[in-house]
Amino acid sequence: MAADRIVAQDYEIASRLDQLGLSAGELISVVHQAVAAKANFVLNQPLNAAGQLSYIYGTGALRDILRAKGWLIDRTGNIEATFDPKTGIKIVFQNADSACDDSRDPKAISDKGPAASKAVDLGQRNLFAEYEAEDQAKHKKENAALWYFFVYINGDDVRAELSFPKHIEDGQFKGFNERIYIVKPGEWAMMPKVDDNEPPAQDFEINITRKS
Template identity: 35%
Template sequence: MEATNHIKNPKPVADKLKELRLNREDLLAAVEAAVAAAAGVTANHANNAAGTYRYHEGTAMLRDRFVGENGWVKDSTKNIEAIFNPEIGVKVVFQNVDKACCEFHPPQPSTPKKSASKRCIETNNLFDLADIPLTFDARKQGKVRTYYLMVSENGEEVNAEISLVTGVTDSGLFDGFAERIFLSHPDWYSLVDQTENSSDGGDEDFSFEISRK
């Protein structure tokens, strides 16, 4: 298995996202919407309510922020809800995971991936990422890179990354990553309750506050 390329520092992250026609601000807006939706869950909701709300609102905000700009369109191929850029062959899917942005722990989906997702992920291995041009008709060539916007919420700690998975186990877990692009990192900032520490000179562009019930 090839080593994963971890992209963690702000400048390389921004450069890579620009290459993918994405940006951290809008991706984090999707994270914020997802976490805010889950914050409304009470003890009387179904056990899977928090993850379901995160998924629906995260997906909706991805589309609100990106569709109609820079080639992005809404995509529901094979019932996988996503945004897709046919000009560069990149798809982005929202994904709840157990723990994001930990270099020593590969994030795992909250629920096992099914066959349609497995087939999408398998196409990530069909070509060398370095050889893919920035502009081509992805649908005709069958070369689509499926990235996952991975969001984890553990207590008051929220982290997010956008990563390219290369394999799925028989049990539906992620098995290998070509690259992991960290959108949040403990060394930079926390996505939750940053306003309490606003006097320490943190970057206000990457913080928001979630009110929980």
């Protein structure tokens, strides 16, 4: 199912992220830390450890960036999110089986539960003007628009998108209001690499120059 809006051109990506108080460089730094964490998986660890490491360090890296901007840790419904009281949105780090594919919606590696489904449904209120003033006035986290930062890692094929789902059905996302492409197919190999053996940096910045 095609998203209502796909933001894939570089100039559109920068402008849209700026509206959300974000930048591509910040989000790409999160991807770097998630990739490095997954690469630290060793054979003797549980089979799901690679994904767990990516999720743990990806979530932490995202919060390092967002909390410095005034965002808040939010765990409403046991969902590990980060909430912006200014814009009324939340972001969740999510390992995915694909990203930045116009013909295919990203799918969570692990099925989503009832709490995530409820949170996504409540977040649709932000699309309607009659609810906007009320929700912003109350800063009701449970009604925040719930965005997911989908990261796909398969060896050297790494992609990422920041997207706003419409619904969750049978444990998976069903349609998207908007998808913003952050790392598109083939771009990862062109980006500056960091030392995977270095500990995550608190103030980590990457200057990105995309292919023309």
